[in-house]
């Protein structure tokens with residue numbers, strides 16, 4: 048019996064390399080990237096707000112935690128070139144949140160404690176593509192990784208998965224956020240290597 | 247709470263020299279948000295983000311954002327009221 052069967056080789060070709068976008072490399076740890084001091088908003092003061100709909104919508108931490116949740120196992124890709132496979136999150140789907148708000152917007156601009164913003168087309172955050180995540184690996188999300196809650200949009204570069212999110216504004220126009228307004232790509236698809244303006 | 251990711255303005259000495267053509271770490275800048283004047287060396291710098299973010303040490307407002315790709319550099323100094331260039 049050959050040491051390496053065709054079946055084994057076939058499985059190898061479907062291995063992690065097919066899950067790593069161009070220009071990325073695999074990491075086992077979870078690098079921390081921050082553009083400012085880590086906020087520590089007490090949960091009793093935390094709210095999540097959706098602006099720009101027919102009525103403003105807002106949830107306290109307890110109200111937000113009472114919304115239906117989903118567990119998500121997914122690969123994540125940072126524009127600083129690391130990728131991490133099979134990360135496990137729990138949070139509230141954007142489908143759930145947007146289903147509670149009447150609107151005719153095409154885009155959102157997420158806002159966060161610390162002043163960070165990032166923009167997303169609604170077609171890239173609906174149909175099971177995005178969550179507001181508050182658990183990572185079965186534990187409450189640590190502040191350095193964006194806790195108490197962060198955006199999770201794993202099919203785009205991870206700067207779109209805004210840490211310390213406090214809500215978003217629904218908009219007709221795609222308004223560039225913190226990084227998108229100074230060099231980074233307006234969408235950021237890692238499979239198309241949309242890192243910078245013009246990519 | 248201590249923030250171990252924060253550097254001081256000496257960390258951008260090389261980048262500022264490249265951008266302005268002169269040594270800038272002792273140059274005075276003014277924060278547009280709170281009006282505080284300080285030298286570049288005392289600013290707060292975050293470099294592990296997708297770009298370099300420089301903040302006012304007093305009010306934490308973003309003073310400068312610099313993003314570098316292999317062939318381009320983007321600079322946003324809109325958080326600065328003024329900055330002096332040594333001659």
Ligand SMILES: [Zn+2]
Pocket residue numbers: 277278279280281282302303304305306307
């Ligand atoms: Zn200031």
